[in-house]
Amino acid sequence: MTRRVLLVDDDIAVREALGQTLELADLDALTAGSFVEAKDQITPDFEGIIVSDIRMPGRDGFHLLSYAREMDADLPVILLTGEGDIPMAVSAMGKGAFDFLEKPCAPKELIAVIERALKTRALVLENRRLKAQLETGDPAARMLFGTSGLAEDLRSRVRSVARTRAEVLVSGLPGVGISKVAEVVHLCSPLSKGPFGKHAAVGMDSTRFAEAAHNATGGSLFLDEITTMPMETQFALLALMEQGDHPRMIFGSTADLARAVEQGLLHADLFYRLDAMQVRIPSLAERPEDIPVLFRQYVAQAAEQSGIKPPEIHSELLADLMARDWPGNARALMSVAMRFVLGLQDGDAQEVATLGLAEQMAQVERSLLQEALRRAEGRASAAAKALKLPRKTFYDKLAKHGVKPEDFR
Template sequence: MIERVLLVDDDASVREALGQTLELAELRPTLAGSFIEAKDHIVPGFEGVVISDIRMPGKDGFALLEHARKVDPDLPVILLTGEGDIPMAVRGISAGAFDFLEKPCAPKDLLAVVEKAIKTRALVLENRRLRQQLQAGDAASRMLFGDSPQAEDLRARVRAAAAANAEVLVTGEHGAGTSKVAEVIHLLSDRAMRPFRKHAAASLGPAALKEAFTAAESGSLFLDEIAALPADSQFTLLELLDEPEAPRLIAGTYKSLAEEVAAGRFNPDLFYRLDLLRVRIPALRERPEDIPVLFRHYVAIACEQAALPLPEIPQELLSRLMAQDWPGNARALMNAAMRFAMGLGDEETEADMGLAERMAKVERSFLVEALRREAGNATGAARALKLPRKTFYDKLAKHGIRPEDYR
């Protein structure tokens, strides 16, 4: 379980009173009476916030602040000051303290500052996690985000397709990201150091198709919306695929090629050639638990590109996003994230759902978020949601959620 608040004060009565306030707010405080005691908790991996009195025997709150900033420069440290210590508190802010509170401290004032610090800490940790994901692992881990079973399955299928030296058919709805999946397949393949070229299939006549093959050399060629490839180009493509040193073809489509064949609009021989390896991208509505991760990622990218400060993302906004159907999939979610990052609001894009369906999706989002925060610990998640254990498990069964998927 994540340690959320470390409270340090040498006065036992003050320590116990403030600790009780934090306990009542379900903030799980850890209490310490000295620098030495507190130091053992402030180690790499500590994910909480620190509240420390300034005046303590031996090493004081300034020493603890200095230690905390050495361990993690972004760790929020809130300083407690006695009467007449305001200049010292200002000195603490200059040294990097998150905020200060004057003793005696009203519970509402304490909780307001602590909640703000916790939200700031959560945002920093989430951004670190995203950066680490971008920097570590293979291309599938870095570029295909999501913690849901569907996202894990997609990454596994992409890796399997990359390992096979054959044509690949990537299917998915509008905006699902077929181009990105194609690029990941290329980057994971043994052709990764060779060119990756992509073209809209509808614009490729036979001559242009031959030029595209030549430009891709022996790398990978992605043809988007392969169903729209002109009929004469379909025959040309079959011939080109048999040439020595031809690039690997990765085709994308949102249509059913089998239906296109039945309607006489797509070459059956080309269909069977492409249908050997198929990678389907699940729609966002099939994996709503991935929406917060993706939305935060897109917001971070938008803020970085526009040199904007990273805003706090309200939980109620994430819950509302998870309750939507997203017919535009990742592309639509990315647009919503860009609008949010630029302060243009979050336009609602809900599909025509009934109240019961919307409420069910919102309920599912809260269950998933609680399990993710508690690393799959069902008891902790039930406690966080203030639900009896049996009721919590009944709801998990109703929504088909498995705690082990979030460990």
């Protein structure tokens, strides 16, 4: 996590004293005596936070706050106020200041606020990096996450098989994301501009198969759980594959194909064709070091979909996630991430699955109230202001959801 703090104060004695306090707390202090000195450090990619005095000659702390928010609305600015400046500081909170402290402030109090701001900044920057990763680079890098050797091998294998036009089998345990990897194979291929047809093979008759193949002409056709396809349709599939003009065929399976042949569920000729070009997805149990990366990504996606600020992810939680077996693999981890964003415990999974829209919206509203109180450290008035709610409305919602401000102090 970033440890950089830009400290702005025109009083050299105060600036040096605060700088020493930051260094003793193992923080990387950058000091400036004015807005002009600090200006060049304030950029959208600045990895730290800002602590600034309000009253300074020339451009004061309010100007610095305004400038910082123009450069990056998510850059935390903590204002230091004199005894008579508290009304102004309260006003500054409404203009986007992260927090304010009255001078002289106790080192412990100052460091506590700075640590909160640094954690907030680190989360914002990490979410931006994840989003940039999604928007840039090749599809394998954008869509297949993980830093382990197995994750890199998976991306390399996907790129390798995608360059050919041969049929591909994507396999792995339930929940590893077979359909997603199949789509990445398509997107990495020369046929990426064409359609990507995705269908479950179970119960697919010859007519529906012919229609699916026709609709995927010029692109790729993905058939999931190929061992569940009726044998009559498998004959039609083999006949199509013998022809030259058909979509790129990508198959998915969580089953043992050799055993499926023995049981009469998969045609032997189809098995030998699929066995030649495989992409096997490793389970989470094989690459636990990727769990933090995947969980952070799923949390960011769930928060964006729900319109909720991503909650802070503690190292203790990540350690707990890495220690689990994950028989449900990525799909199960994704569900945990969604419940985490909504402020629910893992044991509430069954309850979430049965909630209607109104109940789910209530869960989201309760989560937003809790997040606002957590950020305001239990100060109801500050939390109401952050949510732009009248105080009476805010208290009514607290009562409705059984949320108590004192639980967050």
